[in-house]
Amino acid sequence: MNKLLSCEFNIDTGNVELRYADRSMISIDCAEVEREVAMSVNARSELDWLIYNAPLDYAELVLCGNLEGYLRQVSGPHSGIEGNS
Numbered sequence: 001m002n003k004l005l006s007c008e009f010n011i012d013t014g015n016v017e018l019r020y021a022d023r024s025m026i027s028i029d030c031a032e033v034e035r036e037v038a039m040s041v042n043a044r045s046e047l048d049w050l051i052y053n054a055p056l057d058y059a060e061l062v063l064c065g066n067l068e069g070y071l072r073q074v075s076g077p078h079s080g081i082e083g084n085s
Contacts, residue, residue, distance in 0.1 A: 007056040016055045016062075028062050037068050042075045 002020040009030070010017050018026040030051055038044045050058035061067040 007059055009051050009055045016051060016059050018056075018059055026059070026063070028059055030058075033062055033067070037071060040075065043071045046071060046074055 002022040002024065005019045005021055007016065007018045009015075010027075013027070014030050016028045016030060018028075030047070034044060034047055038047050047058070050061070058067075061070050
C-alpha cells in the first residue's frame with residue numbers, strides 16, 4: 001500500500017478522507033456508516049468523537065470491519081449497535 005499523506009474529516013462533505021502518495025483517496029461517508037451501525041445516542045456520540053478527534057482511528061475501524069465491536073466495547077451490552085440483540 002502507498003504511503004498515507006493525510007487523514008481528516010471534511011466537514012463540507014461529511015466524509016473522512018484518506019489521501020495517499022500515489023494521489024489515490026479513500027472517502028468514508030460518515031452519515032452512511034452511522035445509519036448502518038449506530039442505533040443509539042451513545043453510539044452516535046462515540047462515532048462523532050472519533051470523527052472529529054481521531055479520524056485515522058475511525059477510518060481504521062471502518063476499513064478493517066471492527067467498528068461494531070469497538071462500539072459494543074465502549075458503549076456496553078445494550079448500546080443500540082446494529083446486529084446486537
